[in-house]
Amino acid sequence: MPRLTLPVLVLASAAPAFAAEVADVNSDGVLTLDEVQAVWPDISIDTFLYLDRDGDGLLGTEEIVVARENGLLAEMR
Ligand SMILES: [Ca+2]
Ligand SMILES: [Ca+2]
Numbered sequence: 001m002p003r004l005t006l007p008v009l010v011l012a013s014a015a016p017a018f019a020a021e022v023a024d025v026n027s028d029g030v031l032t033l034d035e036v037q038a039v040w041p042d043i044s045i046d047t048f049l050y051l052d053r054d055g056d057g058l059l060g061t062e063e064i065v066v067a068r069e070n071g072l073l074a075e076m077r
Contacts (some may be wrong), residue, residue, distance in 0.1 A: 019039070019068075019073060020061070022039065022071070023036060023038065023039040023040075023072060023073075025038070029059040029061070029062075031058065031059040031064065032057070032058055032059075032061050033045065033048050033057075033059045036048060036059065036073070039073075040072070040073055043072065043073070047072065051063055051067045051072065052068070056077050
């Protein structure tokens with residue numbers, strides 16, 4: 001059962017890992033394209049591949065941080 005997303009709580013939290021934790025439905029610590037697009041529908045495959053700097057098809061913690069710094073995974077929807 002996926003964790004519930006609470007918009008008010010999300011707005012109140014500035015912790016960088018929070019949004020990624022919510023998006024990480026299977027809690028394996030990395031985000032797949034499906035997990036990313038479930039939370040950030042605007043992220044295209046091209047953008048995902050751009051963010052996936054090591055090319056393993058997943059976004060790890062550091063890649064998520066970079067994405068957030070670029071404003072790409074900035075806010076929950
Ligand atoms: Ca995951
Ligand atoms: Ca990667």
